[in-house]
Amino acid sequence: MPRLSARIRTLALALVLTAPLAACAQQLTAETEHVKGTDFSQYQTYRWITDDLVLIQSGTGNENIRNVENEKRIRAAVERELEAKGLKKATGDEAQLVFAFTVGTKVRYQIQGGVTGLDLVAGEAASVTRGTLSLYAFDPASNVQVWSGWTTKDLEPGEDPDAVINAAVSVVMNEFPPKS
Numbered sequence: 001m002p003r004l005s006a007r008i009r010t011l012a013l014a015l016v017l018t019a020p021l022a023a024c025a026q027q028l029t030a031e032t033e034h035v036k037g038t039d040f041s042q043y044q045t046y047r048w049i050t051d052d053l054v055l056i057q058s059g060t061g062n063e064n065i066r067n068v069e070n071e072k073r074i075r076a077a078v079e080r081e082l083e084a085k086g087l088k089k090a091t092g093d094e095a096q097l098v099f100a101f102t103v104g105t106k107v108r109y110q111i112q113g114g115v116t117g118l119d120l121v122a123g124e125a126a127s128v129t130r131g132t133l134s135l136y137a138f139d140p141a142s143n144v145q146v147w148s149g150w151t152t153k154d155l156e157p158g159e160d161p162d163a164v165i166n167a168a169v170s171v172v173m174n175e176f177p178p179k180s
Contacts, residue, residue, distance in 0.1 A: 049138070
């Protein structure tokens with residue numbers, strides 16, 4: 001019986017020590033690009049590139065991801081972030097920035113088994129859907145894309161779409177406006 005107790009303690013310790021590593025592996029990161037020299041403090045208002053739903057196109061993309069509800073979630077999350085940064089929503093020519101976004105998915109296969117690149121697959125390959133959210137900001141006065149940011153995440157079945165979208169938008173919008 002003492003041997004079993006020692007194994008349980010060892011397993012518990014291993015879980016405690018690896019949990020932070022697992023959390024780090026799931027952290028979202030953003031990448032961005034912007035036009036150097038752009039004075040982002042000049043922008044006080046924004047609008048969407050279109051009021052039409054852009055993710056919903058017949059026959060394209062993963063319907064669990066590219067749907068009306070997720071488009072509304074993305075727009076609402078971006079609007080919250082922009083308003084928290086002091087930008088106001090405007091219409092037409094009043095908007096100093098125009099925002100757009102894209103959502104992409106890619107199926108990746110995880111190969112099980114093997115030690116070298118020459119080993120054969122042992123067992124079935126599992127697929128994972130990787131989602132990418134990209135945001136774009138355009139200056140309508142100059143017709144130039146002044147900023148873009150994106151993040152990717154392996155999407156798990158059953159994940160809360162609100163939590164996934166809010167986290168993705170937050171990590172990307174944390175980089176807007178650029179620090180320098």
